[in-house]
Amino acid sequence: DTGVSQDPRHKITKRGQNVTFRCDPISEHNRLYWYRQTLGQGPEFLTYFQNEAQLEKSRLLSDRFSAERPKGSFSTLEIQRTEQGDSAMYLCATRALAGQYEQYFGPGTRLTVT
């Protein structure tokens, strides 16, 4: 257990529905990252926050995706109008702002779109 938690761990939804995932970081970690991982591939960067500010978004993050980190604490990732191609593991990772290089990953949320 890294101290980063994600909820839910598994989500099955029908195409066209909206889903929201939550990540609770290690409390003193300022940086929070979202990654997506499809079967057989390494994780791909989606977006990251420093405190409540979203500093970068990947081209992978289409308009149907939105992420927030209100008050610089937990973060949510919402996918609107889900498509079958959104089926993946969504991973959250956090890192302390200064003097620490490693990211601590949560267990992930497995999304299946039927």
Add this chain to the structure above:
Amino acid sequence: DAKTTQPPSMDCAEGRAANLPCNHSTISVNEYVYWYRQIHSQGPQYIIHGLKNNETNEMASLIITEDRKSSTLTLPHATLRDTAVYYCIVGDRNNDYKLSFGAGTTVTVRA
């Protein structure tokens, strides 16, 4: 785009050292080499990182060649629990340590 090249898979005998190679011939002067691993159905786990010196911690050792174009991660006494996908990643402060994973090396430790 991943900046590293790793063998897709390797086997290792339990109790023996596992040496995982990684090529990063286009690494820039400010980029670090990171190693993470991912055990099945879990999130990636940080192992070790280095810039140009050899590094050791309780999990592994990292040797980076003098020209920094390649590195080797060593698990000194592999156990069955070390079976995982191992990722070699390069990244620097300019990208805020954003990790760019490749396909990694699937390491299978056999009894």
